[in-house]
Amino acid sequence: xxxxxxxxxxxxxxxxxxxxxxxxxxxxxxxxxxxxxxxxxxxxxxxxxxxxxxxxxxxxxxxxxxxxxxxxxxxxxxxxxxxxxxxxxxxxxxxxxxxxxxxxxxxxxxxxxxxxxxxxxxxxxxxxxxxxxxxxxxxxxxxxxxxxxxxxxxxxxxxxxxxxxxxxxxxxxxxxxxxxxxx
Amino acid sequence: xxxxxxxxxxxxxxxxxxxxxxxxxxxxxxxxxxxxxxxxxxxxxxxxxxxxxxxxxxxxxxxxxxxxxxxxxxxxxxxxxxxxxxxxxxxxxxxxxxxxxxxxxxxxxxxxxxxxxxxxxxxxxxxxxxxxxxxxxxxxxxxxxxxxxxxxxxxxxxxxxxxxxxxxxxxxxx
Numbered sequence: 001x002x003x004x005x006x007x008x009x010x011x012x013x014x015x016x017x018x019x020x021x022x023x024x025x026x027x028x029x030x031x032x033x034x035x036x037x038x039x040x041x042x043x044x045x046x047x048x049x050x051x052x053x054x055x056x057x058x059x060x061x062x063x064x065x066x067x068x069x070x071x072x073x074x075x076x077x078x079x080x081x082x083x084x085x086x087x088x089x090x091x092x093x094x095x096x097x098x099x100x101x102x103x104x105x106x107x108x109x110x111x112x113x114x115x116x117x118x119x120x121x122x123x124x125x126x127x128x129x130x131x132x133x134x135x136x137x138x139x140x141x142x143x144x145x146x147x148x149x150x151x152x153x154x155x156x157x158x159x160x161x162x163x164x165x166x167x168x169x170x171x172x173x174x175x176x177x178x179x180x181x182x183x
Numbered sequence: 184x185x186x187x188x189x190x191x192x193x194x195x196x197x198x199x200x201x202x203x204x205x206x207x208x209x210x211x212x213x214x215x216x217x218x219x220x221x222x223x224x225x226x227x228x229x230x231x232x233x234x235x236x237x238x239x240x241x242x243x244x245x246x247x248x249x250x251x252x253x254x255x256x257x258x259x260x261x262x263x264x265x266x267x268x269x270x271x272x273x274x275x276x277x278x279x280x281x282x283x284x285x286x287x288x289x290x291x292x293x294x295x296x297x298x299x300x301x302x303x304x305x306x307x308x309x310x311x312x313x314x315x316x317x318x319x320x321x322x323x324x325x326x327x328x329x330x331x332x333x334x335x336x337x338x339x340x341x342x343x344x345x346x347x348x349x350x351x352x353x354x355x356x357x
Contacts, residue, residue, distance in 0.1 A: 021212060028208060036207075037198035054207055058214040113186040118196040121189075140190055141197070172186050 009073055017064040024061050031074060032057075035081045037122070041137050042085040044126040052088055056081045082142065086152060089134060113172055114179040124174045132167035139164050238296075239283055242303065260318040264327065271330035278337035285344050295340045302333045 015023040035056065040049040060067075060080050067076050125133060134153070138144040139160070144152070146160040153160070190197075257265040309326045313319070 021215065024215065025208065025212070028211065029204065032202060032204055032207065033200075034198050036202040037200050040200060050202065050207060053202065054210045054214070057207075057211045061211070061215055113184065113189050115184075115189075118193040119199045121193065122197045122199050140187060141194060168186055175186075 010069075013064065013067065013069075013073055016061060027073070028057055031077055034074070035077060038078060038137075038142070039081050039085050041122065041125050041141065042082070042134055043088060044128075044130075044133065048088060052081065052084045056084045059084070078142070082138070086134070089130065113175055116175050116179060120175065120178055121171075124171055124178065127174065128167055128170055132163050132170060135160055135163040136167035136171065140168075239279070242279070242299070257323075260313075260323070264323060267327065268330065271327075271334065274334050275330070275337065278334065278341065281341060282337065282344075285341070285348075292340055292343060295336060295343070298336055299333065302329055302336065305329055306333075 009027075012023045012027050016027055032053065036049060036053050039052050039056075040046065043049050043052065056077070060077050067073065125136065128136065135149055138149045138152070139146065146157045146164070149155075149160040150157045155163075184192075257268050306326065306329050309322055309329065313322055313326070316322075
């Protein structure tokens with residue numbers, strides 16, 4: 001982000017902190033699409049994602065005082081979105097358990113992926129099983145480490161890793177299949 | 184290229200979905216305004232409560248100070264009237280105590296409050312006159328009459344509050 005953009009952001013945040021709905025709206029417009037895409041990849045349902053996004057923005061705007069600028073506003077907001085998404089998934093009583101009966105193929109042999117449209121990857125991620133999908137999103141797309149994921153999801157680090165390997169394998173298979181259908 | 188590298192490389196092009204931004208914003212702005220109104224309302228409620236407490240303290244103070252001065256005057260004038268006045272004052276004090284314990288809405292009793300204030304002004308004026316001009320049967324009767332009016336008014340106010348409470352309870356039970 002350029003210096004000028006950072007300054008504009010800081011002004012918007014300051015004015016939103018004072019209660020300006022216009023500034024809140026401008027911040028919302030800047031971030032809503034990215035946040036929505038992150039969220040829908042986590043929960044894979046349009047209506048749930050819409051609810052979570054609304055709750056996240058309301059939470060963010062109501063707690064702007066706790067944003068100290070240690071990270072960017074976008075990262076701070078994304079953390080809220082991710083936490084809200086995880087709370088939502090947890091409320092559905094999903095447990096992130098170990099995978100016992102899945103044969104994970106060695107990565108070196110089968111890790112190549114065909115060149116596909118990023119939109120196809122996005123859509124394929126949404127079709128992954130919930131637990132694998134959440135771990136893949138957090139690790140691969142949001143940059144969390146397995147140790148952090150284990151803490152957030154209340155699972156062991158090895159469960160996080162095994163769910164990730166499973167997600168990767170399923171995603172690769174899906175993408176290969178999609179490409180085969182396309183050509 | 185392996186799948187991790189490929190996805191990381193194309194990460195920025197993966198935010199492909201466009202939410203219904205206007206619909207989402209309507210919900211967000213509604214929640215924000217509701218919270219703002221709630222805190223504004225809370226502040227108003229606190230301010231109103233503070234005003235009521237201050238007003239009641241002033242009235243109680245006036246009544247208490249009035250009572251001691253008045254008793255002195257009437258005690259010198261007519262011991263029987265002084266006794267009666269003490270009883271009135273005792274009753275008024277008891278009414279104020281009950282009134283303070285109720286969580287009433289002062290706005291609904293605004294007219295009664297104005298009447299009370301008016302009676303208090305007259306009581307103060309008659310007491311001063313008694314002090315200045317000495318015992319005057321007309322003044323004394325008017326003063327006793329004012330005490331009785333004040334008691335009746337306080338009684339009516341408590342009845343109104345009770346009635347309102349009963350109405351609210353009936354509404355919640357429907």
